[in-house]
Amino acid sequence: DGGITQSPKYLFRKEGQNVTLSCEQNLNHDAMYWYRQDPGQGLRLIYYSQIVNDFQKGDIAEGYSVSREKKESFPLTVTSAQKNPTAFYLCASSRVGGLNEKLFFGSGTQLSVL
Amino acid sequence: QKEVEQNSGPLSVPEGAIASLNCTYSDRGSQSFFWYRQYSGKSPELIMSIYSNGDKEDGRFTAQLNKASQYVSLLIRDSQPSDSATYLCAVKPQGGSEKLVFGKGTKLTVNP
Numbered sequence: 001d002g003g004i005t006q007s008p009k010y011l012f013r014k015e016g017q018n019v020t021l022s023c024e025q026n027l028n029h030d031a032m033y034w035y036r037q038d039p040g041q042g043l044r045l046i047y048y049s050q051i052v053n054d055f056q057k058g059d060i061a062e063g064y065s066v067s068r069e070k071k072e073s074f075p076l077t078v079t080s081a082q083k084n085p086t087a088f089y090l091c092a093s094s095r096v097g098g099l100n101e102k103l104f105f106g107s108g109t110q111l112s113v114l
Numbered sequence: 115q116k117e118v119e120q121n122s123g124p125l126s127v128p129e130g131a132i133a134s135l136n137c138t139y140s141d142r143g144s145q146s147f148f149w150y151r152q153y154s155g156k157s158p159e160l161i162m163s164i165y166s167n168g169d170k171e172d173g174r175f176t177a178q179l180n181k182a183s184q185y186v187s188l189l190i191r192d193s194q195p196s197d198s199a200t201y202l203c204a205v206k207p208q209g210g211s212e213k214l215v216f217g218k219g220t221k222l223t224v225n226p
Contacts (some may be wrong), residue, residue, distance in 0.1 A: 105157040
């Protein structure tokens with residue numbers, strides 16, 4: 001089945017630690033995205049990538065880093081510089097261009113601070 | 115800053131009623147509009163997309179778009195308890211490099 005796989009489902013971070021969230025898709029989509037969702041809030045864009053080896057900052061990129069070495073994979077690292085990392089993290093993918101740029105989401109990773 | 119506004123609710127309707135969810139957006143040139151449903155603790159799921167003024171129906175769901183008023187709505191007919199979720203409105207602003215902007219969502223509760 002085609003889809004987007006995020007792992008782990010739950011992740012705990014100790015102070016000063018970097019953690020990496022995995023996102024893999026087999027939809028053959030060119031674009032991939034990372035969003036952060038806080039309780040009662042909408043989705044805020046962290047980073048996005050429209051092509052391998054290229055990515056752009058979203059609205060809240062500080063304290064995060066990404067890589068796009070393969071079309072299928074777009075891991076997100078939450079660095080120790082992100083002082084308030086507790087949130088629900090969503091990875092998404094889409095085709096690129098045109099009106100029909102629908103986003104499809106993975107199941108999400110809940111990150112908490114110990 | 116391009117904005118998408120939704121009434122946060124909660125919106126409560128009885129089973130079998132019509133639920134009406136509303137969304138306004140700031141970028142007049144926006145071309146694509148989407149409604150996502152998100153159950154508690156789960157990821158958003160696309161339920162409707164609309165690109166032209168007027169109504170678009172899909173089963174019990176109807177999306178309505180009025181670009182002159184910068185307004186998009188979602189109607190759910192014959193509401194069921196399983197429709198209880200948060201509904202997110204998303205708008206793609208004008209410009210090829212622009213990304214989707216999401217509203218904060220409206221929480222809908224359908225009471226049996």
